Amino acid sequence: MNEAKPIGGKIWTMPFLFLTAIVILAVFFLAERFLFGLGSVTNMNDSYPWGIWIAYDVVIGTAFACGGYSMALLVYVFNKGEYHPLVRPALLASLFGYTLAGVSVIFDIGRYWQAYNIMIPSKMNFHSVLLEVALCIGTYVLVLWVEFAPAVLEKVRAERQLAKLNKVIFVFIALGVLLPSMHQSSLGTMMLAAGHKLSPLWWSKSLPMLFLISAMTIGYAVVVFESTVAALAFKRPLETGMLSKLSGLIPWLLGGYLLVRLQDINGAGLLPLAFSGGLQGNMFLLENLLLLGALLLLIYPINRSSPRMLFIAALLIMAGGGLYRLNVYLIGYDPGTGFHYFPSAPELLVTFALIAVEIMGYTWFVKRFPVLPAVKHA
Amino acid sequence: MRIRRRDFLKGVVSGTALTVLGRPELAAAAHRGRRDTPGALGILYDATLCIGCQSCVVACKKANDMPPEHSGSEGIWDNPRNLSASTMNIIKKYQHGDGRQKDDSNGYSFVKRQCMHCLEPSCVSACPVSALTKDEETGLVRYNKDNCIGCRYCQVACPFNIPKFEWDSPTPEIVKCQLCSHLLEKGGISACCSFCPTGASLFGPVSELLREANRRLHMEPGESYEFPVADISGRTPSQVQVHKAGTYVSHIYGEHEVGGTQVLYMAGVPFEKLGFPELPDESYAMISDGIQYAIYKGMIYPVAVLGGLLYMVSKRSGGDKGEK
Numbered sequence: 001m002n003e004a005k006p007i008g009g010k011i012w013t014m015p016f017l018f019l020t021a022i023v024i025l026a027v028f029f030l031a032e033r034f035l036f037g038l039g040s041v042t043n044m045n046d047s048y049p050w051g052i053w054i055a056y057d058v059v060i061g062t063a064f065a066c067g068g069y070s071m072a073l074l075v076y077v078f079n080k081g082e083y084h085p086l087v088r089p090a091l092l093a094s095l096f097g098y099t100l101a102g103v104s105v106i107f108d109i110g111r112y113w114q115a116y117n118i119m120i121p122s123k124m125n126f127h128s129v130l131l132e133v134a135l136c137i138g139t140y141v142l143v144l145w146v147e148f149a150p151a152v153l154e155k156v157r158a159e160r161q162l163a164k165l166n167k168v169i170f171v172f173i174a175l176g177v178l179l180p181s182m183h184q185s186s187l188g189t190m191m192l193a194a195g196h197k198l199s200p201l202w203w204s205k206s207l208p209m210l211f212l213i214s215a216m217t218i219g220y221a222v223v224v225f226e227s228t229v230a231a232l233a234f235k236r237p238l239e240t241g242m243l244s245k246l247s248g249l250i251p252w253l254l255g256g257y258l259l260v261r262l263q264d265i266n267g268a269g270l271l272p273l274a275f276s277g278g279l280q281g282n283m284f285l286l287e288n289l290l291l292l293g294a295l296l297l298l299i300y301p302i303n304r305s306s307p308r309m310l311f312i313a314a315l316l317i318m319a320g321g322g323l324y325r326l327n328v329y330l331i332g333y334d335p336g337t338g339f340h341y342f343p344s345a346p347e348l349l350v351t352f353a354l355i356a357v358e359i360m361g362y363t364w365f366v367k368r369f370p371v372l373p374a375v376k377h378a
Numbered sequence: 379m380r381i382r383r384r385d386f387l388k389g390v391v392s393g394t395a396l397t398v399l400g401r402p403e404l405a406a407a408a409h410r411g412r413r414d415t416p417g418a419l420g421i422l423y424d425a426t427l428c429i430g431c432q433s434c435v436v437a438c439k440k441a442n443d444m445p446p447e448h449s450g451s452e453g454i455w456d457n458p459r460n461l462s463a464s465t466m467n468i469i470k471k472y473q474h475g476d477g478r479q480k481d482d483s484n485g486y487s488f489v490k491r492q493c494m495h496c497l498e499p500s501c502v503s504a505c506p507v508s509a510l511t512k513d514e515e516t517g518l519v520r521y522n523k524d525n526c527i528g529c530r531y532c533q534v535a536c537p538f539n540i541p542k543f544e545w546d547s548p549t550p551e552i553v554k555c556q557l558c559s560h561l562l563e564k565g566g567i568s569a570c571c572s573f574c575p576t577g578a579s580l581f582g583p584v585s586e587l588l589r590e591a592n593r594r595l596h597m598e599p600g601e602s603y604e605f606p607v608a609d610i611s612g613r614t615p616s617q618v619q620v621h622k623a624g625t626y627v628s629h630i631y632g633e634h635e636v637g638g639t640q641v642l643y644m645a646g647v648p649f650e651k652l653g654f655p656e657l658p659d660e661s662y663a664m665i666s667d668g669i670q671y672a673i674y675k676g677m678i679y680p681v682a683v684l685g686g687l688l689y690m691v692s693k694r695s696g697g698d699k700g701e702k
Contacts, residue, residue, distance in 0.1 A: 039545030046462065046542050049530035076691045110528020110543065110550035117507040123525050124507070127667050130531045131506035132674065170694075174687035182680060189669055193500050193535035195636075195662030196655055208669060335539050336655065337460075 004088055004151065004370035007234055011364055019356035026353030029346035030107060038110060041346040048333070048341035055329040056351050057104035059187055060322045062137065063218045065097020067226060068144060069180035070219025074249075076173055085373040086242060088151060089230065090223050092371050095144045096358040102141050104354055105134075129190045136183035143179060146172045151369045184215035191328050199332040201274060201284045204264045207328070210257060214321045217253040220246060221294075221317035228311045230366065236375055244304040247313065254295040254317070261288065283323065283331050290320030418517040419557065419611065420495060420640030421571060421579055422587040424594065425647070426481045426624025427605065428488040428578035430469055434570035438467040441558055441569035463544045466555040467492040467570050472652050481624050481646025489645065489652040490579060492570070493540045493555035495519050498637035500663035501532035501541055509552070510541075513559070517584070517640055520559055523551045537636055537657055567609045577607035577619055584640045586610055591630045591644055597623035637661040 033041045044051040067090035074080045075087055106112045117123045118134050125131055147169065153162040188211030191198055204210075224243050231238045265271060274284045294316035303309035330341065343351075366372050439446070439456065445464045446456030458465040472487045479485030499519050502510045509526035512519055528550055532541045544550035558568040566572070571581035580587065590610065597603055600622055607617040624646050631649045632639035635657040643649065650656055673679055 035548055037544070037546045037548050037550060045545065046533065047539065049533035049543060076694045077687065079690075079694060081694070108529075110530070111523075111526050112528070114507075114525070114527050117525055117527055120507075125503075125505055126674070127503045127663075127670065128506040128531075129666055129670050130504060130529060132670065134506055170692040171688060173691045174684060177687050177691075178680060178684050181683075186670070189666050190531075191534075192666035192669070193504050193531075193662050195500070195535075195537050196657060197534075197537070197539075205665070205669070333534075337539060 003085060003373050004154075005372070005374040006155070006368050006370055007236070007366055007372055009234070009367050011367060016360060016363065019360050022349065022356045023353045023360075026346075026350045029350060032346075033107065038108075041344065041350075043341055043344040043347060045339055045341065047335045047337040047339035048330070050329060051341060051347060052330070052343045052351055053104055053108040053347065055326055057108075057354055058101045058137075059325045059329050061097050061101045061104070061354070062187070063184070063215050063321060063325060064222055064318065065094040065101070066180060066184065066215045066219030067091075067222040068094030068147070068219075069176065069184075070216050071223060072147075072173055072176050073216070074246075077177060083242060083246060086223055086227065086239070086246070088148075088371050089226060089366070090219075091144065091148050092151075092362055092365055093222065093226050093358075095141075095148050096361045098137065098141050098144055100354045100358055102137060104350075107350065129186050129193070133183045133186045133190060136179050136186070140176070140179040140183070143172050143175045147176055151365075151371055155369045180215065181212060185209065185212040187211050187325075188328070191333075194333060197333055197335045198328065199273075199280050199334065200268060200270055201265065201280060202328045202332040204268075206260055206264050210260060210324075213253055213257045213260075214324060217250060217257065217317055218321040220250050220253070221314040221321070224310050224314040225318060228307060228314070230372065234366070234372075236372070238307050239373075240305065240307045240310070243307075243310055244301075247298055247304050247310055248301075250313070250317070251295055251299045254291055254298070258288065258291060258295065280327075280332055280334075283327050287320050287323040287327055290316045290323065294320065415517070416583060416585070417515040418584040418640060419562065419582070420517075420584040420587055420642065421492075421557070421568065421581055422591055422642045422644070423490045424578050424580070424591075424624075425487050425489055425643070425645035425652070426626065427576045427621060428469065428490065429576055430471060430488040431575065432469050433573045433575060434490065434579055435465070435467055435469055437569040437573035438555075438558075439465070441561060442466060461491055461540065461542060463542045463551075463553045466542075466553060470653070472647060474651070483647050483651060487645055487647040487652060488578075489643075490570075491540075491653070492641065493519060493557070494538055494632060494639035494641045495555075495557060496636055496639050496661065498661035498664055500535035500537060500636070500661060503661075503663035503667050504531040504535035506531070516557075516559070516562065518557045518559055518562075519554075520556050521552055521554060526552055528552075535663060537655060537662065565613055567611065567613050571608050572614065574608060576621070577605050577617075580606060580610060581608065581613075582610035584642075587642055588630070588633065591633075591642055594623065594644060595626055595628055595630070599623050599625040634659045637664065 029041050038044060042051055071083060071087045071090045075083050106115065109115060118131060149165060150162060153165065185208040188207035192207055224247060227239045227243060230236065265274060274281050294313045297303050297309055297313040444466065447458040447462065447464050448455065449457050449459045458468055461468055468491050470489050470491060472489060475484030477486050481487050495518050499512060502512050502519060506529065507525045507527055509522050510519060510532055530543055532552060533543060541552050541554045543552055561567065561569065567581040571579045590606065602620050603623050604618045605621050607619050608614060626644055626646060627648050629649065631643035631654055632641060637660065645652060
């Protein structure tokens with residue numbers, strides 16, 4: 001188990017300073033938001049009550065944070081222990097993705113000081129999809145920290161606590177597979193309530209299933225992405241062997257996803273709408289072409305053994321899967337009031353700042369804590 | 379052991395299939411309203427009787443203590459252009475063609491917009507903290523700011539885009555018509571109906587409003603009939619006016635839309651021209667509710683899946699240690 005080692009190195013590098021500057025700017029705009037209301041910094045309005053703080057920070061952000069979920073599913077449920085070295089870095093990325101999604105919700109909700117109401121049983125509405133999503137994501141953030149805790153305990157050599165934690169950690173690993181399955185599908189269910197306001201190119205009773213499959217697929221893509229970027233950024237050997245084996249799974253998931261998608265659209269006679277040339281139709285085509293591109297790349301074993309092709313496929317999946325979610329929550333959503341939405345600069349900046357914190361947190365942890373597998377020097 | 383694992387996997391697969399396909403028919407939503415209960419209250423708005431005087435808009439603002447909205451350059455009059463966080467009720471005008479004939483597709487029509495008080499309200503189903511609830515007696519959809527977390531899922535879920543949010547407040551609330559529930563509690567009726575001079579907005583029990591709407595649909599256009607004004611609930615003294623019956627489109631909007639609403643509409647112009655979406659009879663909220671309920675009812679599936687996961691993971695992580 002203890003093959004992971006901190007990689008060491010300087011924390012305050014130039015990129016790190018640059019990211020810090022973004023975060024400081026965002027704090028300024030957030031202060032404005034809390035003093036004068038959401039309307040003072042965002043372009044959200046009564047027609048588009050949800051902007052990118054929900055669509056990106058929560059809906060796409062948690063999908064990009066599904067690496068930990070996908071790896072846990074593979075290693076513990078499908079018993080593929082050989083992928084174990086990929087679990088801890090994936091967990092770390094998930095940890096930041098989910099924690100910051102939770103934080104961003106506090107920026108977004110209007111009456112944040114009453115947020116604890118979701119935990120008061122007498123106030124809970126068990127019919128609400130959002131209640132389930134909120135409780136599940138909240139619990140999962142805690143679970144992720146516990147799942148990741150061994151890395152911290154190893155670092156501080158708290159061996160007794162580590163031994164204790166290792167006895168019960170299976171409970172948290174199991175929860176770590178269950179909870180994302182629940183809330184990732186529910187993120188899809190959530191937009192069923194939008195009904196006629198969501199274009200039929202996306203509104204479908206398959207939303208929960210498509211969100212679940214896409215979350216898993218994006219999870220594996222993110223593991224490939226993150227492992228490759230970490231190798232390049234920290235000048236470590238590429239983990240191509242493991243990644244190419246891992247990505248043999250992806251065509252199955254993508255193929256299944258695209259079949260359901262095509263069947264939904266074709267069955268409802270919506271292909272003409274998809275090719276009608278409007279923004280929604282084009283975004284629908286782009287979203288599916290990106291995923292189809294990844295599928296076509298990854299069905300060939302030769303591409304799966306090329307780090308470059310693997311990386312491109314991972315990017316295509318993240319772009320296509322991310323766009324699918326953006327389409328469901330924003331581009332495909334039109335309440336028909338004539339109003340439109342495009343995020344304001346401060347709104348975008350806050351989202352960038354959250355991504356910046358994720359990158360900074362990840363870098364700090366891998367440099368100081370045993371996360372990445374130790375490199376064996378020949 | 380192998381067999382148990384396979385059985386478990388089968389369970390997971392079928393559980394997941396159920397999870398993702400959903401079984402809406404299993405749903406038995408508690409907050410589903412009924413309009414035939416005597417206590418269910420609502421409004422019948424008849425566009426053919428509306429003269430566009432905006433009395434209801436003024437009365438609504440006064441009764442609910444709402445600030446004026448200036449949309450003109452002079453900033454003198456309260457002239458809201460849309461529903462907003464300061465306007466819960468509005469009269470709008472549809473105009474087409476020469477715009478001269480009232481209640482004609484090539485003429486003009488007035489239309490009132492406000493909360494429809496759905497029988498199966500999406501906003502109530504969506505709200506995670508029960509800030510929006512359907513009143514057990516009156517069926518009206520009410521808002522409680524002490525529960526609200528400001529997530530705005532109600533706005534996303536409402537098929538009529540009714541709930542509004544105070545975007546410019548650091549302590550924002552959701553604003554929407556609660557049918558003057560504070561006046562109803564004192565035995566009164568909603569302000570918009572009590573100040574409507576022609577009976578275009580009529581307050582009453584929903585079942586009686588529906589009966590009245592059907593009576594109007596059977597009237598001979600151009601003939602004179604008696605029309606009740608303000609209130610048919612008996613809460614306030616009954617009044618009657620004689621009007622010539624208009625030419626109605628033969629559709630009571632809200633009778634079936636998204637499961638039915640307690641605010642009902644009649645007009646001489648097709649409803650989609652007046653800004654009402656064409657909606658299915660089944661509430662969208664019931665669909666997502668149904669899927670959600672089928673999966674999470676009694677938490678049986680999640681607990682079963684968790685049990686299986688615990689078993690598998692404990693074996694796996696035990697195996698890990700064995701390898702070391």
